[in-house]
Amino acid sequence: FQFTAMVVGESGLGKSTLVNTLFNTTLYTPKEPLPPSAERSRTVAIESIDADIEENGVRLHLTVVDTPGFGDFINNDDSWNPILENIESRFDAYLEQENRVNRQKITDNRVHACLYFLQPTGHALKQIDIEFMRKLHNKVNLIPVIAKSDTMTDEEILDFKERILSDIAHHNIRIFQAPTYENEDEETITEAEEIASKIPFAVVGSVQQVNTPDGRQVRGRAYPWGVVEVDNEEHCDFVKLRQMLIRTYMEELREHTNNVLYENWRSDKLVS
Amino acid sequence: FQFTAMVVGESGLGKSTLVNTLFNTTLYTPKEPLPPSAERSRTVAIESIDADIEENGVRLHLTVVDTPGFGDFINNDDSWNPILENIESRFDAYLEQENRVNRQKITDNRVHACLYFLQPTGHALKQIDIEFMRKLHNKVNLIPVIAKSDTMTDEEILDFKERILSDIAHHNIRIFQAPTYENEDEETITEAEEIASKIPFAVVGSVQQVNTPDGRQVRGRAYPWGVVEVDNEEHCDFVKLRQMLIRTYMEELREHTNNVLYENWRSDKLVS
Numbered sequence A, B: 001f002q003f004t005a006m007v008v009g010e011s012g013l014g015k016s017t018l019v020n021t022l023f024n025t026t027l028y029t030p031k032e033p034l035p036p037s038a039e040r041s042r043t044v045a046i047e048s049i050d051a052d053i054e055e056n057g058v059r060l061h062l063t064v065v066d067t068p069g070f071g072d073f074i075n076n077d078d079s080w081n082p083i084l085e086n087i088e089s090r091f092d093a094y095l096e097q098e099n100r101v102n103r104q105k106i107t108d109n110r111v112h113a114c115l116y117f118l119q120p121t122g123h124a125l126k127q128i129d130i131e132f133m134r135k136l137h138n139k140v141n142l143i144p145v146i147a148k149s150d151t152m153t154d155e156e157i158l159d160f161k162e163r164i165l166s167d168i169a170h171h172n173i174r175i176f177q178a179p180t181y182e183n184e185d186e187e188t189i190t191e192a193e194e195i196a197s198k199i200p201f202a203v204v205g206s207v208q209q210v211n212t213p214d215g216r217q218v219r220g221r222a223y224p225w226g227v228v229e230v231d232n233e234e235h236c237d238f239v240k241l242r243q244m245l246i247r248t249y250m251e252e253l254r255e256h257t258n259n260v261l262y263e264n265w266r267s268d269k270l271v272s
């Protein structure tokens, strides 16, 4: 089936690396950096990459929508606009298919999740973060992540997460809630609670294999003072993000998009 | 004597921490973060902190000029303007003293160095970096530093430094050059070359004492995967920055401000 994820955040927050890490594939080839003399873009672009991958024995057509330029200009007024327009144009495309006589083969290209990358400042949400999330939380499942979290100590991460959640609550921003199931078994409920307790996930991405001091080979980043391991839950929440996005809640993300976000957009559209 | 340093860069790049680390004193008390409901400022502010400190047995009146808000808004158009105005108003104040009948006691409050903090994106200079440096390089000694460089591996730092220097050259930006002395002894020349070879410095700041795995107590940051040591030249260029700014080149920074930057400003002003 089809899953579409959008990735948003300023340049250099490790977005391409994280996407490659999540799907364990080089979806994004390392960008040849533009030379100093290159003309820089002046608006947010929308780019799409497609791949057929297999997850848990399930074949998946994955689309990752990238939004280069967001947050990168001196003046970022309305930088959310091209992104909102893209999400809504996908709703339009779906509505158009729904309204056809023959509806046997509907392709669902709506954005099912938006990974929003927060700069690891250690302070609070930035004004651009608040504005983006307020403009888009009713149109897409927002999953904010703390980018490059190996920049922060465990204590700094706890404080920062607490602050982010209180900023989000204060501004009435709705982020995707990992649903909890009352009728599930103990183990599933515990897993769901553990995932929920780590939001927003503090992530680290890497597709490089490095050697740990104790001789293991892992995906990670090698510093002079030690090795950060992407798949080590003591080091970051990457595993939790992967569980939420791919293993456990992919279906919930698609359903919530269809049953709630799209339906609300559709009724607003048909009323006006 | 008097030394005035200005600190510029977006919120969360470790500026306050680095200033405290440089002068080994809590010049900046940990900011009580504004609550989520706080009204956020809408323009760049200029704030000043003063301290009397002792360096190498020399008593120094240090002023650190902070520029909160720079780079923090959705729209950062002209954010360099309040900063440029502050630098020029200090030139005006000096000119006014120079023009007096009695010039026995001139206080030099001109900005002698501007530490410009670059976000460790791993890509290239941001548009706001280029604009700021182009607007200010003729008015103040620019010392760009790579903030929170413990975010980057050694290899990433080398590539990033190379890219930054080529962006700077491409845009004809003049940054402060550690002067080299032909008539100095071998050791001094070597030290000057070593400092120059590390520019822009990749810095890490911390005033916290932490324990290394091999039992030493150092200023640094403790991560689950290891301890970054601020004063360890294998870990970052903090020592080099401190040498340049405080130990070796403080006099050159003041002289260059007086003999070149101020003089050029003064002749432009008197001509027009």
Ligand SMILES: Nc1nc2c(ncn2[C@@H]2O[C@H](COP(=O)(O)OP(=O)(O)O)[C@@H](O)[C@H]2O)c(=O)[nH]1
Pocket: A010, A011, A012, A013, A014, A015, A016, A017, A018, A147, A148, A149, A150, A151, A203, A204, A205, A206, B121, B122, B123, B151, B152, B156
């Ligand atoms: N510290 C740290 N650096 C990272 C991480 N992920 C990527 N990077 C580095 O950050 C730089 C930018 O990464 P990239 O994926 O191109 O960022 P993008 O511009 O957001 O797509 C590269 O040098 C990466 O190696 C991470 O989790 N932690």
Ligand SMILES: Nc1nc2c(ncn2[C@@H]2O[C@H](COP(=O)(O)OP(=O)(O)O)[C@@H](O)[C@H]2O)c(=O)[nH]1
Pocket: A121, A122, A123, A151, A152, A156, B010, B011, B012, B013, B014, B015, B016, B017, B018, B147, B148, B149, B150, B151, B203, B204, B205, B206, B221
């Ligand atoms: N990784 C890393 N974090 C740092 C460094 N210096 C400060 N920090 C952390 O970054 C956050 C913001 O630091 P602060 O000095 O307040 O930044 P400012 O807003 O630029 O003044 C705090 O959580 C600091 O502990 C550094 O060199 N490396």
